[in-house]
Amino acid sequence: MKSCPVIVIGHVDHGKTSLVGALTGIETDRLPEEKARGLSITSGFAYLKGGDANIDLVDAPGHQNFIRAMVGGAAGARSAALVVSAAEGVEAQTLEHIAVIETLGIHAGIVVLSKADLVAPSERPGRKVALQAALAGTAFRDAPLIFCSAVTGEGLEDIAAALRGLAALPAGAGPAGAFLAIDRVFVAEGHGTVVTGTLLGRSLKPADELLLAPSGEIVTIRRIEVRGETVSMAQPGERTALNLRGVAASKIKPGDVVHAADAGAASLNLDAAISVSARAGRPVRHMEEIRVLYGTGNGVATLRLLGRKEVSPGETGFAQLRFTAPAAAFAGQRAVLRSLSPSQTLGGAIILDPAATPLTASKALRLATLEAAYRGDTLALAAALAAEQGGVARLGDVCRLARAPEASVRASLGEAFTQIADGFVSPAAVVAEARDAYLARLCAYHAEHRLRPQAPRSEILAGHVSLLLNLHVEESLAAAGVIRLSGGGVALAIHDAAANLTPDQTARMHGLARQLQADGLTPSGTAALIRSPEDAELLELLVERGEVIRLSNVSLKQTIWLHAEAVSSAIQMLRTGFPGETAFTTGEAREALKTSRKHIVPLLEYLDAAGITQRQGDTRCMV
Incomplete structure (x- = not known):
């Protein structure tokens, strides 16, 4: 069974509620005030069954004071029926309702000339021509016009048939998962x-x-009703009542949303494409406060335009809508923009990112992202997101802004993008550029410091590139055997610092090794060893060759150099002095090795890290 939600719009007192009642037999004015005043204040709901289609009718308030209720009633509508009194013609709210429908991207379905019983048959052709002229520049210019009377019943069957025909219209772009903007909340006796x-x-x-x-x-959903009947499943496009478990009605208000986890988000910042109506009396301006009507909710937001100071009537720009309270929306959702004073419709917005972060100085990069999202260009969108984030785009962000599932997005990206980590991609060209730049920096370091066996990784990683991309480049280069990684250092696989030594440097390096070998476990201090910057590089080379071991005394902020033979001798002495699982204290180890506390603490910490000793509280044992 096909279904279609249709909003019934038009100027106040043009007969919308009477028409809906005559078509469906349902009285949509339910509030006592509405019945007393004969004026719709909130949206009313009815349905028309028959044939192979069900039509959900939303009777929107026509008075200008209730435009927010009218927009809320349009939430989810696929098509619109415009009601114009044949006796009175187009009036102020007729045009504003049309502007709202155009802004929300709702299909202009039919035009109903109501109260036809008040117009003589001879006057009807003229009234029809006048109406067509008034609607010529609107979305209803090609919609069928039907004369009707809720009093005599004229035209009701034609209207019903035309409405059922609207069910064949394709559904517009929607959220990825279930999304229901709440227009009513109440407690049902016995159900909650x-x-x-x-x-x-x-x-x-x-x-x-x-x-x-x-x-x-x-x-959690306890029970579902559609058109007054309990159902096992509600389909998109249907007016739906959800009986919820796990929340009190007092914690929900109209304007809130219930949605699947992948269908929307609540954020203080919504990035959007802003279109100002050609009929608007003025532009919208950067940092202007503006009322935003979205779904069944609304709020005042600061309009932060990107790349321009204002958007003039008839133009489209991009902006971030910054709210003071979270707004729940989905990518692709349309909204209405109204000035605060005087209150009038200025244009509309298409939400491009419902979970945006506050704009920073890199507005130009964000503008490229929003332009790509607006065009629906997934490749350009992913590239722009990567440019914003140091060369890396989160796949979930691409899917959200592209309004497409992950499989579809991956297919669109193809070989132009590389997965660099779980859930993260980068343009293949950017990865190649980062790889070349990494190698260039490493080569430059080796050229400047010929005697150093390694470069500090922190100096080779690019600060302007995402850490994920840096790590991906490193890991891929190491896996390919192009570089070798060791702790905090990195070197080209072909780099051999020892090959660059002069005979004098070789002699000095061997002299440093002999000095440390002679010192044993009471080595010379760094000041005594390193008499020039070259000596520091020679010591690092000895560490790289495994002849010298570098320790750190953290508390004293000192570096200690020990010859590898001295460390090996210390290990043997500890095994002899404390055989098996014999526990020993730091003091006992110091006594056994005849060294100082300054040297024993970093030595034992080194042995712990190497898995040679195992610490348990204040004692250790040999492994």
Whole structure:
């Protein structure tokens, strides 16, 4: 069974509620105030069954004071029926409602000339021509026009048939998962909390878990009703009532959202494409406060334009909408923008990123991202996101802004992107560039410091490149045998510092080794060993060759150099002095090795790290 949500719009007192009642037999004015005043204040809901289609009708308030309620009623609508009194013609709210429908991207379905019983048959052709002229520049310019009367019943069958025909319209772009903007919340006796709205995205069934936004609470569906009947599943596009478990009705309000985890987000910042209506009386300006009507919610946001100071009527720009309270939306959702004073519709927005981070100084990079998202260019979008984030794009971000599942996004990226970590991709060209730049920096370091066996990794990693990309480049180069990694150092596999030694340098290096060999476990201090910058490099080379071991006394902030033979001798002496699992203290080890506390503590810590000794509290034993 096909279904289609249709919003019924038009100027106040043009007969919308009477028309819906005549078509469906359902009275949509339910509030006592509405009945007393004969004026719709909130959106009313009815449905039209028959044939192979079900039409959910949303009777929108027509008065200008209730434009927010009208926009909320349009949440999820696929098409619109415009009601214009045949006796009175197009009026102010007729045009504003049309502007809202155009802004929300809702299909212009049919035009109903109501109260036809008040117009003589001879006047109808003229009224029709006048209406067509008034609608010529709007989305309803090609919509069929049907005369009707809720009093006499004229045209009702034609309207019903035309409405059922709207069910064949394709659904617009929606969220990735189930998403329901709440327009009503109440307590049903014996059942508990119930929320209603038009379901978008995906189907829902009892026991499904959803997120309540913006609070983030997890709720579970207990029961589902569609058009007053309990159902086993609600389909996208249907007016749906959800009986929720796990939340009190007092914690929910109209404007909140229940959605699947992958269907939306609640954020203080929404990045959007901003379009100002050609009929707007003024531009929108950077840092202007503006009212944003989205789904069934609304809020005041600061408009932070990217790359320009204002967007003029008829133009489109890009901006971040910064709210004071979280707004729950999905990528691709449309919103209405209204000035605060005087209150009037200025244009609309398409939400491109519902989970945006606050804009920083790199606005130009973000602008490229939003432009690609607006065009629907997945390759350009991923490249722009990577440019924003040091060469790396989070795959989840690409999927969210592209409004596409991961499999589809991966297919679009193809070989132009490389996966550098789980859930992260980078343009293949950027990876190649980062690899070449890494090797260039390492080569330059070796050229400047010919005697150093390794370069500090911290100096070779690029500061402007994402750490993930840096690590990917390192790991791939090491796996290919191009570089060798050792702790905090890195070197080209072909780099041999010893080959660069002069005879004098070789002699000095051997002299340093002999001095440390003679010192045993009471080595000379760094000041006595290193008499020139060259000596420091020679010591590092001895460490690289395994002849010397470098220790650190953290508390004294000193570096200690021991000959490898002295360390080997110390290990043997400890095994002899404390055989098997005999426990010994630091003091006992110092006594056994005839050394000082300054040297014994870093030596034992080195042996712990090497797995030669095992510490248990204040004692150790040989492994």
